[in-house]
Amino acid sequence: MAQLKGMTWSHPRGYDPMVACSAIWKEKTGVEVVWEKRSLQDFETFPVEELAAAYDLIVIDHPHVGQITREDCLLPLEDAAHAEELAAIAAGTVGRSYPSYNWQGRQWAFPLDAATQVQAYRPDRLSGPVTDLAEIVSLAAKAKAILPMRSPHVLMTFFTLAAHLGTPCSVEGPECIAKADGEAVLDWMARIVGGMDAKCYDMDPIAVFDLMSQPDCPYDVVPFVYGYVSYSFAGFRPARLAFADMPVIDGRAPNGSALGGTGIAVSARTQMPEEAKAFARWIASGPVQAGAYASGNGQPGHADAWVSDAVNAPTLDFYRNTRATLEGAYVRPRHDGYMAFQSEASDIINNGLRTAARHTVLIDKLNQLFAQSFES
DSSP states (O other), rough: OOOOEEESSHHHHHHHHHHHHHHHHHHHOOOOEEEEEOOOOOOOOOHHHHHHHHEEEEEEEEGGGHHHHTTTOOOOOOOGGGHHHHHHHHHTBSSSTTTTGTTTTTEOEEEEEOOBEEEEEEETTTTOOBBBHHHHHHHHHHTOOOOOOOOHHHHHHHHHHHTTTTTTOOOOSSSSSOOHHHHHHHHEEEHHTTTGGGGGGGOHHHHHHHOOOOTTTTEEEEEEEEOOOGGGSSTTSSOOOOOOOOSSTTTTSSSSOOOEEEEEBTTTOOOOOHHHHHHHHHTTTTHHIIIHHHHHOOOOBHHHHHTHHHHHGGGGGGGHHHHHHHTTOOOOSSSSSHHHHHHHHHHHHHHHTTTOOEEEEEHHHHHHHHHHTTOO
């Protein structure tokens, strides 16, 4: 029997749907896909080049595409023989998920999972989502709000607020953001986290969700966090979380959220490229995404799932209630050199806000680091 090896990330949302869909694929084609997983932190930072040497299929983040192109470790997925299938996947993109994996004219992955920074809250405590960011600041001062500030999520919130304020960070350089604009973003971030428990600086989204879904958790809302549909399912954790569009400033539309999600890519070193590409096209297709992928604990990246009553019903309308934010999301830089910037810039903002460093100094450091990221 033909066998492919795949690598994804260690969370029910990242692993379960891959296993469920692969079982169907094996029955359908006779090709077995065996999946392994890495922690979220490792998934966000581990070199794709090393994964490509060991696996046929790899679940990736779109910011890796510039580095991937230089390393020549993935196969481009456009294929004239399957143009109709690819067009259907592209047409079903939610927000800019599909084009986020396109770099230098080649498609390096298909969206599997669509996500961006949205709001999560306890529906048993709040009558609805918090729509205004100023209200989040008030709730944070009362120790009722929390925000994940661990790398890279602190930088993602910086990106989100910058774009939301109409001053999106550059994706081409040389500077990341104008000094006054960057200081305005940090002013908002300082207001938000100023009243929070300092442990937020060491928390990622999963840590926040696992805490918020405990019955006795003090927090009612997290304003900017990558949506995790798993936590909206009844019985997944003791308390359910609801998800909604991001809170906004002065009545703006919910635009600017830093796009996340994952895509499925094929290793350039696979011995079975056509079999691997066929699986990638199939699992990213609308019927599979709205069917086995969604029912297998996944968070689909195809619009067929996002509009489905059957997919929304068990999730407290997760997809419908966050769609506007995802459609208006910002695609962060993707050049070769960005991944190192993401890590170092996250640490600069995290440490700077933790120690109340001058915002003008932090922006100078960010801009210098961003310019250097293009020089490698």
